[in-house]
Amino acid sequence: MKGYLVLENGSVFSGERIGYNKDTICEIVFNTSMTGYLEIFTDPSYASQGVVMTYPLIGNYGLTKEDAESRKPWVEAVFVHEIAEMESNFRSKMHILTFLEENHIPGLQGVNTRKLTKMLRQAGTMRGKITNDISNIDKIIEEIKNHKISNLVEEVSSKEIYTLGNGKTKIALLDFGAKQNIINSLLHRDCEVTVFPQDTHYSKLLSETFDGIVLSNGPGDPEDCKVAIENIKKLYEEARVPILGICLGHQLMGLATGAKTYKLKYGHRGPNHPVKDLKTGRVCITSQNHGYAIEDKSINPSIAEVSHININDGTVEGLRYIGKNIMTVQYHPEACPGPEDSSYIFDEFLDIVRK
Numbered sequence: 069m070k071g072y073l074v075l076e077n078g079s080v081f082s083g084e085r086i087g088y089n090k091d092t093i094c095e096i097v098f099n100t101s102m103t104g105y106l107e108i109f110t111d112p113s114y115a116s117q118g119v120v121m122t123y124p125l126i127g128n129y130g131l132t133k134e135d136a137e138s139r140k141p142w143v144e145a146v147f148v149h150e151i152a153e154m155e156s157n158f159r160s161k162m163h164i165l166t167f168l169e170e171n172h173i174p175g176l177q178g179v180n181t182r183k184l185t186k187m188l189r190q191a192g193t194m195r196g197k198i199t200n201d202i203s204n205i206d207k208i209i210e211e212i213k214n215h216k217i218s219n220l221v222e223e224v225s226s227k228e229i230y231t232l233g234n235g236k237t238k239i240a241l242l243d244f245g246a247k248q249n250i251i252n253s254l255l256h257r258d259c260e261v262t263v264f265p266q267d268t269h270y271s272k273l274l275s276e277t278f279d280g281i282v283l284s285n286g287p288g289d290p291e292d293c294k295v296a297i298e299n300i301k302k303l304y305e306e307a308r309v310p311i312l313g314i315c316l317g318h319q320l321m322g323l324a325t326g327a328k329t330y331k332l333k334y335g336h337r338g339p340n341h342p343v344k345d346l347k348t349g350r351v352c353i354t355s356q357n358h359g360y361a362i363e364d365k366s367i368n369p370s371i372a373e374v375s376h377i378n379i380n381d382g383t384v385e386g387l388r389y390i391g392k393n394i395m396t397v398q399y400h401p402e403a404c405p406g407p408e409d410s411s412y413i414f415d416e417f418l419d420i421v422r423k
Contacts, residue, residue, distance in 0.1 A: 072198070094117055107137050109142075109204070132161045145198050237259045241260050241263045266293070280418070282314065284314060325372065351379060358398060363382075383398070384398065
């Protein structure tokens with residue numbers, strides 16, 4: 069069946085319908101990963117987004133749910149040049165088309181993903197609608213422009229407190245949409261991880277005997293997280309244990325301490341973003357997934373200093389807080405998908421925790 073992606077600027081891309089046959093409106097973003105499509109589809113940071121995969125062949129190694137980054141897929145729609153007809157991998161448990169259908173995720177294949185990606189780079193991230201009927205384009209565009217997105221962090225966060233592992237170091241993880249591999253990275257380093265919902269009051273975290281606190285990644289505009297920002301402001305002021313912020317957690321700590329965030333033109337999404345550690349001069353290839361960044365000039369130098377920068381565009385990729393055992397990074401040190409160059413961030417954080 070033929071289907072279409074209509075963008076809010078009026079552009080139309082056609083393709084063959086795959087996955088679940090339904091109309092949906094979402095923010096259209098692109099990811100430059102060659103592998104790791106299951107991890108991308110199940111990353112809560114992609115809630116409300118349709119993902120354009122720039123690599124031309126997707127699905128060739130199938131998938132296994134053991135690699136999922138959360139309890140369910142969060143991606144709203146998928147756009148690819150070609151789906152592999154047959155997967156080949158000894159770990160594969162399911163074909164990608166079966167996965168999309170079972171999880172009610174619509175998509176298109178045969179899309180000119182190169183042209184679509186170039187348009188998103190030039191014009192910026194846009195909302196779009198996947199549909200079978202484009203007979204009334206004007207109505208579709210109006211519908212797209214009226215589409216509102218809110219409460220994403222509340223939707224993806226855990227609704228209850230739970231604990232994993234039995235390591236010697238006790239870590240509290242504030243879940244704004246945490247990827248499973250953040251938890252795994254801590255468990256593999258002899259930690260016991262207690263996961264808290266995104267709106268947990270700061271006093272709850274401070275009343276327990278945790279050795280450190282991690283602020284997770286998550287979706288959406290960080291300025292929407294009013295409750296979290298107020299709680300993190302108190303954690304900054306009163307916490308006596310080290311704090312690590314990742315992606316959205318990095319942005320929320322910045323907002324809580326007076327910095328400002330802004331929306332990037334087309335975001336950073338992929339496993340190939342070079343980031344320089346200003347302390348060591350080392351450059352790592354990092355995995356990233358974010359549409360917002362902290363404004364460099366808004367950072368109070370008496371509160372925090374920039375620790376990492378993006379080599380491609382100079383954006384802030386990390387902060388270290390003056391007089392506090394607080395470090396935050398914009399990228400994903402747990403990768404998945406992506407290189408493990410930056411996993412040393414967990415080691416640095418836990419060294420501070422254990423000292």
